[in-house]
Structures are given as C-alpha cells and as structure tokens.
Amino acid sequence: MSGDSILTVDRLSMRFGGIVAVNDLSFGAGRRKITALIGPNGAGKTTVFNCITGFYKPSDGTMRLQHEGGAEIRLERLNDFRISKQAKVARTFQNIRLFPGMTALENLMVAQHNALMLASGLTFLGLIGAPSWRTAEKRAIDLAKLWLERIGLIDRADDAAGNLPYGDQRRLEIARAMCTEPALLCLDEPAAGLNARESAALSELLLSIRAGQGTSILLIEHDMSVVMEISDHVVVMDYGVKISEGTPQQIRDDPKVIAAYLGADEDEAIAVMESGT
Numbered sequence: 001m002s003g004d005s006i007l008t009v010d011r012l013s014m015r016f017g018g019i020v021a022v023n024d025l026s027f028g029a030g031r032r033k034i035t036a037l038i039g040p041n042g043a044g045k046t047t048v049f050n051c052i053t054g055f056y057k058p059s060d061g062t063m064r065l066q067h068e069g070g071a072e073i074r075l076e077r078l079n080d081f082r083i084s085k086q087a088k089v090a091r092t093f094q095n096i097r098l099f100p101g102m103t104a105l106e107n108l109m110v111a112q113h114n115a116l117m118l119a120s121g122l123t124f125l126g127l128i129g130a131p132s133w134r135t136a137e138k139r140a141i142d143l144a145k146l147w148l149e150r151i152g153l154i155d156r157a158d159d160a161a162g163n164l165p166y167g168d169q170r171r172l173e174i175a176r177a178m179c180t181e182p183a184l185l186c187l188d189e190p191a192a193g194l195n196a197r198e199s200a201a202l203s204e205l206l207l208s209i210r211a212g213q214g215t216s217i218l219l220i221e222h223d224m225s226v227v228m229e230i231s232d233h234v235v236v237m238d239y240g241v242k243i244s245e246g247t248p249q250q251i252r253d254d255p256k257v258i259a260a261y262l263g264a265d266e267d268e269a270i271a272v273m274e275s276g277t
C-alpha cells in the first residue's frame with residue numbers, strides 16, 4: 001500500500017508441521033487508518049494476528065512497526081509482552097476475554113496494570129501512598145471513566161462485566177485495549193454475534209477511535225457491512241495467501257474475491273455481494 005504505513009508485513013509465512021497457514025504474505029496497514037483483513041474461514045487471518053501480536057513466532061518474514069517519528073520495531077524479534085509494552089500493539093480475541101467477575105471499571109483498571117506498577121516503584125511507593133503513585137492512580141481512573149463514557153457504560157461502571165449484554169461486553173473489550181493507549185489496535189472479529197444495532201454502534205466507535213485518538217486499526221471481520229462501511233483499505237486472504245487488496249469498492253468488484261467466497265461458503269459470498277448493492 002502507498003502512503004504512511006504503521007505496520008509493514010513482508011513475506012510472512014507460518015507453518016504448522018505440514019500445514020502452511022500463511023504463505024509469503026505482504027501487506028501494509030496505514031497510519032490512522034482502518035485496515036481490514038478478510039477471507040473465508042481458515043484463510044489464515046487469525047494466524048497473521050497471532051504472529052503480529054507475538055503469540056506465534058513466524059516461520060519466515062518480517063513485521064516492521066514504525067512509530068511516528070520513532071524507531072522501527074521488528075515485531076518478529078519480540079515476545080507478546082514486549083510487543084504490547086514497547087511496540088504498543090493491543091489486541092482483542094474472537095472470544096470475549098474479560099474478567100467476568102470484576103466490574104466494568106476494574107476491567108479497565110487491570111489494563112493499566114503496567115503503568116501503575118511502574119508508578120508504584122514495584123509496590124513500595126504505592127504502599128506509602130507517594131504522590132507519584134496517587135497521580136498515576138488518578139490518571140488510570142480518569143482514563144477508565146473516559147472510556148466508559150465513550151462506550152456508553154459509565155452508568156454500569158460498578159456492574160460485573162459478565163452481567164453486561166453481549167454487545168456491551170464487546171465494546172468494553174475494545175475500551176480495555178484502548179486504555180493501554182496503543183499505536184496499533186488489532187481486533188479479531190469484533191462484530192461476531194452482534195445484532196444490526198450493535199454492529200452499527202461498533203462501527204461508530206471504531207470510526208471515532210480513528211478520528212479522535214488517531215489510533216491505527218487492523219481488523220479481522222466477517223461482517224461485510226462493517227468492513228465495507230469503515231475500512232480505508234481491505235486485504236483479502238484465501239488459503240494463506242493474499243488474493244486481492246484495495247478499497248472496499250475495489251474488493252467488492254474483484255472477481256477473485258467473489259470466487260473465493262463462493263468456493264467457501266454460500267452465506268459469506270452472498271454477504272460480500274449484497275454489501276455492494
């Protein structure tokens with residue numbers, strides 16, 4: 001892709017024994033843009049996310065993250081902890097991974113654990129209530145409340161996350177990732193299981209994150225209405241390789257993309273084609 005990329009994936013491959021889940025894949029994710037990674041089931045999308053976020057060490061290839069005005073970070077050389085802390089890459093998962101027994105506010109505080117631990121001087125300063133700790137704690141609470149406001153859950157701050165409606169839990173997960181103040185936010189099927197109203201709220205939230213925080217977003221999504229509405233750039237995978245990329249309109253009209261979906265699943269193919277009508 002042309003322009004300013006925050007992430008450049010170059011010739012990425014991931015093999016599991018005889019299975020080639022990702023094969024020589026190259027693409028870029030634009031800074032302050034929403035890039036969607038789509039493709040039929042089993043295309044290799046989550047494996048790409050697992051490589052970018054350090055859950056897997058790729059078999060081959062490089063993944064370069066460029067902070068604005070900063071040094072280039074080679075993600076394939078870091079573990080998941082360093083990728084989140086140093087490269088400031090945050091992610092959500094296909095299945096909700098909140099702490100269900102903790103309140104909505106507590107879930108957002110836990111996300112800021114690293115910053116709080118640092119301010120506590122690894123517990124000592126926190127124990128004696130040093131000003132640096134109190135400032136950091138106040139900042140963490142303010143940030144958590146800000147995100148609860150942004151996702152419309154401030155009135156449910158003290159409710160257990162597990163008791164919230166499914167769509168609210170999905171947005172809470174995104175808020176939790178945003179509390180780490182990421183440069184790149186990776187979302188794995190955030191619209192899965194949402195109804196039309198909840199999907200629209202999700203699209204609105206992601207557009208507001210791009211516009212407000214200027215966070216770059218990499219999105220895996222099967223809900224084509226969300227992909228077509230909010231993506232700046234779409235990368236299409238099938239059987240581990242990139243078969244197409246471009247704007248949502250270019251993708252929608254690409255016969256290779258339609259053929260891939262037709263070959264995979266009738267419902268998905270209909271969704272891609274209907275998204276253009």
Ligand SMILES: Nc1ncnc2c1ncn2[C@@H]1O[C@H](COP(=O)(O)OP(=O)(O)OP(=O)(O)O)[C@@H](O)[C@H]1O
Nearest residue numbers: 016019020021039040041042043044045046047048
């Ligand atoms: N840890 C693993 N061990 C072995 N094979 C794996 C592993 N992870 C993924 N695969 C295989 O890699 C291929 C790509 O899987 P992946 O989950 O990345 O696809 P996907 O595009 O995310 O699919 P979906 O849309 O269904 O989530 C599949 O054939 C899958 O079975």
